[in-house]
Ligand SMILES: [Fe+2]
């Protein structure tokens with residue numbers, strides 16, 4: 001476990017200089033993440049810090065993201081074609097190195113918020129952030145209300161349902177491949193969820209295949 005320093009005030013101030021669209025997105029993610037976190041008695045400070053920190057570098061240029069990824073030693077050759085993928089890991093590295101923030105669950109949640117991952121799939125703070133980031137009220141409506149209600153009962157099941165939806169959407173509408181991190185997160189969630197009673201994926205939905 002890391003220290004429990006509270007950097008929320010600094011994070012709120014950070015967004016003063018960022019685009020309005022990003023500020024509003026982060027605020028909506030915060031609101032929804034706190035609502036979901038409250039349903040599961042997650043520490044408010046951790047959930048809010050993860051939500052505030054997740055998109056610190058979302059509005060930065062590809063050149064900036066690649067340079068900073070090199071600086072912090074987190075370069076991944078398979079990400080150079082899509083440098084935006086660095087913004088989560090970079091935010092976590094920045095908070096760790098520049099703010100001395102070491103709460104591991106929160107840093108992992110921030111680093112993996114775009115696609116979750118094998119390591120973060122069962123981390124409740126990461127699940128809350130992943131879900132809230134994808135279905136906050138400013139995002140296109142899918143079946144967001146259903147996911148929110150499911151997430152209030154079980155974060156793992158909601159994360160799995162959401163990943164199934166995202167994978168189906170990518171396969172049907174996008175030219176890029178389904179990210180490996182997303183597939184691996186779903187594998188973990190399915191393995192863990194299959195041990196629980198009374199849950200079947202919503203196979204009746206066409207986008208759930
Ligand atoms: Fe993001």
Ligand SMILES: [Fe+2]
Nearest residue numbers: 025054055133
């Ligand atoms: Fe975001």
